[in-house]
Amino acid sequence: MYGKGLRALSISTVVAMTLALSLVFFYAPLDAEQGFLQKIFYVHVPLAIVALCGFIAGALLAIMHLRTRDPRWDLRSYVAIHMSLIFGVGALITGSIWAKGSWGHWWVWSEPTLVSFLIVFLLYATYQPLRFAIEDPERQSRYASVFAITAGAFVPLNFIAVRLSTAYLHPRVLGSTSNLPGSMALTFVVSLLAIALLFVTLCKFELTAKHTRAQIRALRRRLVGEMPDTLERRSRSAAPALSPGGAVGAHTASRTVL
Amino acid sequence: MTALEVEGLARHYGEREALSGVSLSLDAGQTLAVFGPNGAGKTTLLRVLATLLRPHAGSVRVLGSTLPEQSWSVRGRIGLLGHEPLLYRELTARENLRFHARLHGVDEHRVDELLEAVAVSGRSREPLRTLSRGMVQRIAVARAVLHDPELLLLDEPYSNLDPAAVELVSPLIGAASGRTRVICSHDPAGGLAEADVVLGLRAGRPVLLSGASGVGGAEIAELYR
Amino acid sequence: MRRTVAALLRKELLVELRTLESVPGMSLFAVTTFVVFHFALSRNTVEGDLGAGILWVTLLFAAILGVNRLFVADAEEGGFDGFLLAPVDRTALLVAKALTLLAYLLVLELIAVPAFALLLLGPPIGQALPELLGVLALGDLGVAAIGTLVAALAVRTRARDLLGPLLGLPLLVPVVIGGARATSPLFALSHPTAPAARWLLTLGLYDLVFGLIAYALFDFLLED
Numbered sequence: 001m002y003g004k005g006l007r008a009l010s011i012s013t014v015v016a017m018t019l020a021l022s023l024v025f026f027y028a029p030l031d032a033e034q035g036f037l038q039k040i041f042y043v044h045v046p047l048a049i050v051a052l053c054g055f056i057a058g059a060l061l062a063i064m065h066l067r068t069r070d071p072r073w074d075l076r077s078y079v080a081i082h083m084s085l086i087f088g089v090g091a092l093i094t095g096s097i098w099a100k101g102s103w104g105h106w107w108v109w110s111e112p113t114l115v116s117f118l119i120v121f122l123l124y125a126t127y128q129p130l131r132f133a134i135e136d137p138e139r140q141s142r143y144a145s146v147f148a149i150t151a152g153a154f155v156p157l158n159f160i161a162v163r164l165s166t167a168y169l170h171p172r173v174l175g176s177t178s179n180l181p182g183s184m185a186l187t188f189v190v191s192l193l194a195i196a197l198l199f200v201t202l203c204k205f206e207l208t209a210k211h212t213r214a215q216i217r218a219l220r221r222r223l224v225g226e227m228p229d230t231l232e233r234r235s236r237s238a239a240p241a242l243s244p245g246g247a248v249g250a251h252t253a254s255r256t257v258l
Numbered sequence: 259m260t261a262l263e264v265e266g267l268a269r270h271y272g273e274r275e276a277l278s279g280v281s282l283s284l285d286a287g288q289t290l291a292v293f294g295p296n297g298a299g300k301t302t303l304l305r306v307l308a309t310l311l312r313p314h315a316g317s318v319r320v321l322g323s324t325l326p327e328q329s330w331s332v333r334g335r336i337g338l339l340g341h342e343p344l345l346y347r348e349l350t351a352r353e354n355l356r357f358h359a360r361l362h363g364v365d366e367h368r369v370d371e372l373l374e375a376v377a378v379s380g381r382s383r384e385p386l387r388t389l390s391r392g393m394v395q396r397i398a399v400a401r402a403v404l405h406d407p408e409l410l411l412l413d414e415p416y417s418n419l420d421p422a423a424v425e426l427v428s429p430l431i432g433a434a435s436g437r438t439r440v441i442c443s444h445d446p447a448g449g450l451a452e453a454d455v456v457l458g459l460r461a462g463r464p465v466l467l468s469g470a471s472g473v474g475g476a477e478i479a480e481l482y483r
Numbered sequence: 484m485r486r487t488v489a490a491l492l493r494k495e496l497l498v499e500l501r502t503l504e505s506v507p508g509m510s511l512f513a514v515t516t517f518v519v520f521h522f523a524l525s526r527n528t529v530e531g532d533l534g535a536g537i538l539w540v541t542l543l544f545a546a547i548l549g550v551n552r553l554f555v556a557d558a559e560e561g562g563f564d565g566f567l568l569a570p571v572d573r574t575a576l577l578v579a580k581a582l583t584l585l586a587y588l589l590v591l592e593l594i595a596v597p598a599f600a601l602l603l604l605g606p607p608i609g610q611a612l613p614e615l616l617g618v619l620a621l622g623d624l625g626v627a628a629i630g631t632l633v634a635a636l637a638v639r640t641r642a643r644d645l646l647g648p649l650l651g652l653p654l655l656v657p658v659v660i661g662g663a664r665a666t667s668p669l670f671a672l673s674h675p676t677a678p679a680a681r682w683l684l685t686l687g688l689y690d691l692v693f694g695l696i697a698y699a700l701f702d703f704l705l706e707d
Contacts, residue, residue: 066700066703119653119656120653122652122653123650123653123654126646126649126650126653129642129645129646129649130636130640130646130650133640133641133642133643133646134639134640134641135641136271136272137271137272137273138271138272138707139639139707142703142704143636143640143704145703146632146636146700146703146704147636147650149696149700150632150654150693150696150700151654153692153693153696154653154654157657157688157689157692158656158657160685161656161657161660161661161685161689162656162657162660164660164681164682164685165660165664217273241272241273305707308568309567309568310564310567310568310707311707312706312707330570331570333568333569333570334569334570336568338564338568340564342562342564344562344564344565344568345560345565346494346498346556346560347560348498348501348502348556349494349497349498349501353494353497357490357493357494358565358569360486360487360489360490360493361487361490361565361566361569361571362569362570363486363570385501401565
């Protein structure tokens with residue numbers, strides 16, 4: 001059964017986000033130097049951290065896919081990466097706004113995290129075009145998994161390389177949270193939790209939607225019979241499609257040959 | 259000795275079933291003829307047997323080894339002749355066959371033997387792109403049998419070959435070769451004549467499976483209806 | 484394994500010598516790019532950071548040309564099938580292709596580096612040459628490993644010429660970082676110094692990690 005726990009997750013996400021927002025606006029102190037703009041840090045850094053963890057999770061899920069050949073792992077990997085890409089765009093935009101406020105430019109090369117993020121984003125932006133360019137669904141999943149693992153290994157190495165190369169500008173609150181005064185640290189942790197929950201909930205939503213759609217397709221087949229290719233023209237998509245043998249497992253075992 | 263044992267083989271392409279519920283058994287030295295319209299799954303079946311595609315369901319045993327776990331042990335004993343000649347157009351016949359000989363650990367004088375056997379020796383030092391399709395097909399036959407395989411998988415092997423050429427290659431890939439063979443064919447009469455077992459496929463499903471003696475041209479024609 | 488790699492290498496080099504479709508193109512591209520840079524930057528000589536950057540970017544883009552063509556002959560003609568049917572270790576293909584790409588890169592550099600020294604580089608290259616070759620070698624290993632993996636990923640897709648560079652360039656950014664940073668002290672106008680060890684270490688580590696990753700994942704790209 002899919003969608004189990006979705007309601008609980010959604011509620012906790014809403015609660016966490018409300019809590020985080022209230023902390024950010026009403027509890028966390030105003031930064032001495034950057035003023036109100038600094039509060040964007042509570043959105044930008046969690047978005048970046050969650051996106052990066054999402055990319056690495058995508059790589060781990062891809063490893064599971066290659067080991068087990070179960071297409072459900074590939075679906076999870078796809079959802080994790082594509083959600084991380086969206087969160088990553090959010091991180092880049094909020095980072096850019098913060099840069100404009102703090103240093104006066106919409107983009108700064110001296111901020112290694114932002115720069116590495118840009119490179120990681122450019123890499124993962126090719127994930128969907130890659131999938132879209134392969135028509136055989138099984139090969140699409142396999143190649144996507146190889147890419148996800150390579151890119152996942154790339155993320156930490158890239159951060160190290162870029163950090164080494166930029167004149168390291170250490171902004172006030174970027175860096176370890178041990179530098180933060182108590183109230184800021186608390187707000188940060190709550191924000192991080194809220195955004196992480198948001199990520200997991202959105203992923204779960206997407207996974208549930210895809211599984212449900214696959215189940216509907218399989219049921220329709222059982223009722224109507226095998227449809228000739230000309231009638232059932234599904235447009236090509238970058239998303240993995242679950243084949244009858246995949247998500248719907250036990251149900252299709254009893255399919256009779258029509 | 260059973261050369262092929264297939265039970266409930268299935269292979270899907272996304273949501274479409276390319277092969278489904280295929281079961282058959284073939285003894286060593288016998289010939290299996292596979293018939294069916296285009297898209298029926300003949301080439302897919304051949305490629306699964308050749309270890310190029312993994313079975314998605316069911317069990318497949320080729321020459322005693324289970325696929326895909328033991329594919330590696332069986333590769334050197336299978337010869338595939340598909341739609342593509344699997345040869346490099348810029349290289350000569352000799353260079354192509356030498357390359358395959360090295361890959362299979364076959365002695366190089368075999369290359370000369372086979373070039374003679376398919377009557378290409380005279381033009382064996384010219385790049386393949388200068389040769390006719392018939393000649394390329396003959397060289398492809400040579401490639402397929404270079405390593406003396408026990409099992410031959412042939413996908414419409416006589417296409418592009420004139421009758422003289424067909425006679426040339428018969429001792430290598432025909433019934434007289436003594437090897438176990440699986441042939442995909444669109445020629446009911448020719449295919450039936452050489453077959454011991456007949457398999458008819460339609461939309462990936464086996465609709466006909468029998469010894470060759472129990473089948474006539476009419477039943478084969480039905481498949482294409 | 485070694486025998487298989489040797490057989491594959493022989494075939495690769497034979498095809499390349501017959502068709503000459505990779506190396507001359509890559510080399511010509513590099514030299515032309517230097518000329519373009521002269522006009523684009525309106526400078527007669529470059530040194531230091533700028534010189535290192537131009538050299539590495541040009542080599543990188545020329546390498547991409549080679550990467551794009553790496554598996555094309557196999558995908559279109561000989562077919563991977565011919566190799567996949569042989570009773571050999573499939574990773575031999577990765578090793579052979581990476582070595583081929585490495586060979587192409589070395590020939591490319593044999594032509595491009597002197598051309599660069601002649602056309603654009605301000606300070607004389609003589610004394611820095613051994614260190615430069617070392618840095619280039621380290622960079623080449625990274626490009627070979629990643630280039631082969633990316634080429635294999637891209638070749639059986641519909642947009643193969645586009646996906647190769649799109650996948651490869653971000654992955655190669657750390658190689659450019661390490662390579663350019665290591666090279667710029669060699670091109671210093673006043674007195675050239677040796678490359679900082681950390682960049683060599685970065686390059687070496689990167690080569691190792693991605694070499695291993697390519698080795699581990701390559702099989703999954705070949706089989707069906």
